[in-house]
Amino acid sequence: MNIRRPLVWLLAFYIAGIALYRVSSISIVVIAILLCILVLGRLLLLKCKRRERLSNFGFILGFPILFILGYSLMNHQIKPNKMDQVFENSIKGTVYGKLQSLEDKGSYVVLTLIDNVIDPDTNHIKNNLKKVSLKQNEVYDSVKEADTYQSKKIKVYTSENSNFKIGNILEISGKIEKFQKATNPGQFNEYEFNKIQKIDYKIKAENIKVVDGRYSWFFQTLHDIKNKFIQVYEQILPQKNAGLISAMILGDTSGLDKDIKDLYRENGISHILAISGLNVSLIGMSLFHLLRKLRIPNFIATLLSIFLIFSFGVLTNFSVSTNRAVVMLIVFMCGGVIGRTYDLFSAASLSALIILINSPMEIYNAGFLLSFTAILGMALIYPILKNILGKRNKLVEAFLLTLSIQVITLPVMLYFFYEFPLYSIIINLIILPLSSLIVLIALVAGLAGFIAISLGSFIIGGAHYILNFYEAVCRFGEKLPGRMILIGRPDLWLLAFYYFILIIWILLNTELVRKKTIILLSFLLLIFVKPKNVDLEVTFIDVGQGDCIFMNSPENVTYLIDGGSSDVKEVGKYRIEPFLKSKGIWKVDYVILTHLDTDHISGVLELMESSKNGSYEGNIIIGHLILPDVQEKDQEYMDIVTLAENKGIKVLYIQKGDIIKEKHVTITCLNPSPDALHADNASSVVLSVNYGDFNMLLTGDLEGEGERQVLGILNGTSSLLSPKDKDTDEIINEPIEVTKDYDVLKVAHHGSKNSTFEEFLSVIKPEWAIISCGYNNRYGHPHEELMERLLNINSKILTTPEKGAVTLIINKELILFKCFS
Structure with a gap:
């Protein structure tokens, strides 16, 4: 029996070794190897002639070898660098490394160094080198022999654009930093992204010196040719189109216009910005x-x-x-x-x-998975669809090819990007036939530009008009209703189920085409339709030094209580919005701002700026904005109100005694009081959330007089009355009962010692205390005094710097805690 496609089998076992590394112990790996040998050996040798058995047996031995290789290489790559133990986040140091690549990003330059030697103590290398007399090109080898740390690859950021050459040995001193791991669902994982590329650290260079001027002629020549192409395109095309061509032909995205990049992404054609x-x-x-x-x-x-x-x-x-x-x-x-x-x-x-x-x-990279699943779509699904349809023409075949790729890559798209453009198949049908023409024209024009810029300008005209046509098509796509479908990140078991059904469909149609099975294919998308939420879900999002709480009720009403940070830039764009999209949330019904400090509102303002009325088009929609009802509204307060009104967001005001009531969830406001003057810490909105037997207290940055007033309500020394009806202005003044037995407390003011005092804690006695603050923040939050007060009442403490996003799933029987980190 001849073994068909042995490379496919070997790849399968190699991937199995990679995948098993993350989910199993070494004993399970050994058992898996033995089972694979026995089962496949039996299958492959069963019908073999005698003289074929030896060759087949040799081939079978390749299975466990590839399996072990995948397991061991994965173990080697995923293991942290030894220098990780030396520092937490950043440290001053000196790096010696060989320049592998150089990218000019305009305002800064990115260097990639390989075979690096790192010394976190800048004096250590210098002292060692003073002991011996060295020629310039011997420095690197001598440093390698010193007691230092090794790193395969490091990324360097610098404003210096000197004439470095590929292969130069550089000495770089500056601030060495670790890459940041994701601490929230949906957040970009900078650490994993760079680990995939085998990059250990980044360094913000303060000083760069060439210690060995030797370089690689071959790689430097290619680098110079690439730069020459970029320069030619910048001279023969408008800036916007020059950036597009450089991305499509050379893989250089430094000149890519952000608006065009977003436009292409939202229309499902961003793949043409990469070298296909x-x-x-x-x-x-x-x-x-x-x-x-x-x-x-x-x-x-x-x-x-x-x-x-x-x-x-x-x-x-x-x-x-x-x-x-x-x-x-x-x-x-x-x-x-x-x-x-x-x-x-x-x-x-x-x-x-x-x-x-x-x-x-x-194997965990979106680019890898999309690239190879697209190949599978063309090879496995496209022929079947073509046979099912019967009669063909070029347009229909192009549509079926695009559909085949979309069907097989959809789960990958949703897992990494959470949404897909509804009209992308049609837009790709219009765009793709011309992409090859652009490539040929751009290459010829670039080469012609080496000779004469005027000649390059003459030739590039066709590509210029095609790119303008692309933009016009995408602008039209922007105006189509329901152009983006947000699903959220599917669970891994759903992805497995989707591909299981798809494989069954392919097998059913491999030898005999069954047209009726197309119905099975049509219902695949329904797998990702999320069922109705039946529990109360609360997530304390890690926004660094700030607050952001997301709540989704059993009635599928969504709340965002605060959303800001003082140490994370564009926290709305990079943390809050990705979190919401990963959960499949395209609209927040109520945004509640407890007060107006930057670390509570900066991200919300970003969401409001991009919010649009109507159907989902890629930006989060906000239904209502709820602000603390205070007597004196300063300019910042009024600017927020104006922004909300301009964006069609209904503005509501909340004070002590107001209630947001759903069928199962009741949210009672305990602060600010009607006589509160400003939207400051003491006047922070305090919310008591009740769901069955579960009670949670959200306190914003409550302190001082505000805390004393809330304590009076909880003690019963101060009555809580319903204020006037918002619609009729009728004074109600009905007493409201509020529990003082809380399961969860969102600790006020990021764990400051100046709030949440013993008297307050002795009344509410929370079983769990959640603290949202930044890692190693300049305020020292959470303060030791506050932590000691919480421990004295036996509260279990969870902090976002340590645990990342903290999610509570509450049903009528139990509370389930999930920590992201």
Whole structure:
């Protein structure tokens, strides 16, 4: 029995080793290997002729070898660098490393150094070097022998744009920083993103010195060619289109217009901003056919094409899609030389294996998964859909190809980006046929620009008008109703179920096309429709030094209590909005601001600025804004009211005695009092949340007189009366009963010692205390005095710097706590 597509089998076992690393112990791995050998050995040797058994047995031995290799390489890559133990977040130090790449971002330059030697003590290296006499090019090797830390790759940020060359050995002193891990659902994981690229640290350079001027002629030449192309495009095109062409052809996004980038993303065509496998194949095959036209022998033409396409990959920094396309194209060309048939699955498997051996963590990268699932869609789903439809024409086939890719990549899209553009299939049908033409025109124009800028300007005209057409199509797409569908991040079991159904559908149609099974495919999207919320869910989002609480009731009414930070820039964009989208929340019914300090409102203001009335179009919609009802409203207060009104957000005011009542949830306001003057800490909105037997107290930055007034209500020494009816102005003055037995307390003022005193805690006696503050913040929150007061009443304490986002899921029987970190 011949084994078909052995590379596919080997890749499968390698990936199994990678995947099992994160979910199992070494004993389970050993058992898994033995089971794999036994089961597959039985299957492969069952029908073999005797002389085939030896070769098949040798092949089977490759399974556990690849499995172990995947497991061990994943273990090696995911392991933290030894220097992580030396410092917490940042430290001054000196780095010696070889320059691998240089990217000019305009206002700053990013250098990537490889084979680095790090000394966190800047004097340590210098003292060691003074002991011996060294020539300049011997410095690097001598430092390596010193008692220092090693790092494979480091990213350097500097404003210095000196004439560094690829391969130079640089000495860089400055602030070495760790990458930040995600602490909230939906938040970008800077640590994992860079770990995938094997980058350990970043350094903000204060001083850079070249200690060895030797460089790589090959890599520096490619770097210079890339820069020359960028310069040519900037001269022959408007700035906006020059940035687009540089991204599409060279993989350089430094000049990409943010508005255009967002426009393409919202219309589902952002993939054309990356170097696609189609474009790499187009360039490679065009080079090959050009060489053959020049009557260069097939073997020589193949070698030259492989060298040039590899050089193109280096020039564009070998992204995942470029890497995949280069390997698959090389396999295709080599197959033509040796007379072997090209197999798509084997070529794609080899490409994936090379990428994953270099970096096993790529398996968790959206780019890798989208690139290879798209290949599977074209190879497995497209032929079936084409056969089901029967009659064909070019337009229908293009639609089916795009649909096939969308069907198989949809779960990946939702897992990483939470939403998808409804009209992307149609827009891609219009856009994609012209993308290859843009690539050819831009390449020819760029090369012509090397000779004469006027010649490049003449040739590039077609690409310029096509890009303007792209923008016009996307602007039209912006105006279409319901253009974005927000689903949220699906659970992993849902992704597995989706692909299980898809595999069943493919198997049913492999040998005999069954047209009725298309109905099964049509209902796949329903898998991701979220069921109605049945519990009360509360999340204390980690926003650094600030407050942000999200609440979703059993009636699916959503609340955001505060949302700001004093140490996280654009906290709305990078933490609050991603969190909401990952949960599938496109509208917040009520935003409640407890008071108007920046660390409670900055993110909310961002959401309000981007909020639009009507259907969801990619930005979070806010229904109502609730502000503390105080007597004196300063300019900042009125500016917020004006912004809300301009955005169509209904403004409400809240004070002591007001109640927000749903079927199962009651929210009672305990502060501010009607005579409160300003929206300051003492006048913070305090909310008592009741759901069945569960009670939670949210206190904003409550302190001083405000805390004393709330304590009076809880003690019963101060009555809590319903204020006047908001619609009729009728004075109600009905007494309101408020519990003083709280399960959860959101500790006031980020754990300041100047609030939440013993007398207050002795009354409410919370079982759990949640503190929201920044890691190593300059205020020293939470203060030791406050922590001691909480421990004295036996409260269990959870802090966002330690636990990340803290989520409570409350049903009528229990409270489930989930900490993100």
